[in-house]
Amino acid sequence: MAITDIGPPDFRNHLPEVIKKNYGTWKYHEIVKPGVLKHVGESGDELYSIRVGSAKLVCTDFIRDLCEIADKYCDGKMRFTSRYNPEFLTDKAENVDPIIEAAQALGLPVGGTGRGISNMIHTQGWIHCHTPATDASGLVKAIMDELYPYFVGEKTLPNKLKLSLACCLNMCGAIHATDLAIVGVHTAIPAVNDETFNAQCETPTTMAGCPTGAIRRHPDKEIKSVVVSEEKCMYCGNCYTICPSMPIANPERDGVIIYVGGKCANVRTPSMLSRVAVPFIPNNPPRWPEVVGVLKTIIETYAADARTPERVGEWILRIGYEKFFERTGLPFTGQCIDDFEASRETLRASTQFKW
């Protein structure tokens, strides 16, 4: 048996020499051009980082292609960002353009820095997840094809705009605090399989797993199963995670919610949770043109209307949600009004609003 618990490889053995030398003593940085950062150390040393876009789902031969670039120009070292972007690091200014050319030759865009859009955080979707309400890789590809000019710096925004997608409410991608986000959602109650329930699931655990108390024992004592209240179920899917006999996926009723205005950074304003802008759009593979269109509408309105350096949430705070819905032309419906726990703090306890 192999030795366990050895922990991750020590990052110190993976750092470029210029980083080892200037570790903790970087003085400032600037964005030389889209996708190229220049960090300058107290020592006067310079470090160039070339950031490129990539799919999240990649093959090993692709990683080997990246290694070739890093061997040729970066002394055999490289890194990835938290948003799946490969980054090539070099202390030689003359290597910057050849790295850009090499990346572009692989079909990889250079960008994702500054006031624009970086790579989109996302989950597995239909490729590999067992609880998805929408796809991830396909929808992200369709979105990023459209938003490409904001990645490569052909178009800019009032500030950075972070995008993310989660294929169900479990939100493995933690999309609930990003500028613009998509989450896969079900809109119909689970279809309980009475045949398999007793063998696969525990009744008390399944009932206790429902946050709204929508699951009851089957009224017929002969049937060892449960029933779900149409009135109370909010389609969170937690019961399916606990009990495989309660599948909630429904091709006709699955789709996405579009969220706006969240952020994690505490810059200027505190972190904010994202808010529902569009309560439901049905799935429409392979390119989800309606979802892409709504996102573009929001981004273009933000680009035209926000003041530098407002993030999306800060822009909406300033103009108010009444103006957000007016200026984007998106309909405000009853589903946008929170009626879950602690919803009252989202209502307007004031006569101050705009027409």
Place this chain on the structure above:
Amino acid sequence: MSETPMMDELEKGPWPSFVTQIKRAGESKALMAESSKDLLRQQETAFTEKQGLWKHGGIVGVKGYGGGVIGRYHMRPEDYPGLEHFHTMRINHPCGWFYTTDKLREVCDIWDKHGSGLTNFHGSTGDIIFLGTNTEHLQPIADDLSEKGWDIGSSGSALRTPTGCVGPARCEYACFDTLDFIHDVTNTFQDELHRPPFPYKTKIKASGCCNDCVAAMGRSDTAVIGTWRDELRIDNDAVKEYMDSGMDVQSLVVDNCPTDAIEMVNGKLELVRAEDCTRCMHCINMMPKAVRPGVNKGATILCGAKAPVLHGAVLSTVIIPFMKMEPPYTEFKEYWEKAMDWWDENGKVRERISELIDRVGLDTFLKHMEIKPVPQMVKTPRANPYIFWREEAPPGLDEFKKYIH
């Protein structure tokens, strides 16, 4: 005509395509290359039917570990024989996602030898993800990884693989060594990471400043965010450089200070109301060459962020306003272990620590932790009068004598 027209459509357009990657994996020397061809066909079917085709869960594992391997089985193995088992393995990344190309090629070779060759660099939590292998290959992969100095990541009701931002390796903003810290706690808490002991998952993430590049505020039960106690440092020669290059420092920087703490005084940027500065990084972000964090650095420890399931999404909230972050991080580790003990003792199954805090109150948590309540922990005091005194006696008149005058 192609068997996968919708997948082919997603090879068009300027953004790098995952479809191209799957096709390439199908032609590679990876052991299960054929499975990638099945994966593309199953994805076409999922797109056509508008639903996922993977079975619910499945428990698999490797010796000595209680997680890090996630079972995945296909609903229709007769149509996609290469996907009958298509398990995931999580591999703990080096902090900051720095790699030598030798190590990258090594991990690719191990994966090609045993699986599909499809991978995520990286998964949302930060691990390298191996996507798709058979049950019989799981132990050999773990053995090969261990022999070469790699270890498995985390899954289930465990400490999930901790991650941190790039930190002092390449960022002048870093207020503590996020990489050393994450490497240290990952190694210290290997047991909690590899053998799920808790009511549900729990996460630790570290960002060197409040720009929070790893989104710790939004998604980690324990968020460590770099900050400083003294005053930010201003270099007015560099401010002048920004002004000379055409930047409108008054409107972009000064007018956007959220607490009105900075001003231009006789052409120089000054922190005129240092007490009001909330260290929000705005002026630093705008002019990194001219404004820098103070020198008495450390971190704010926050607690509780999570996604919606079950009781709605939660952002992290302040527990310890300032902690020095120096190796061996004893204060942090004692805090974390004590908090986890309390959660483990009191939490229900699938209840995250913030949901437990919501159920019993933050004050109950603070009492257990022996942490003194301070106003930095709240936005406002309570608006209702429903105060639980429990075993604590309400204050007597003596405590208020000093206000009589």
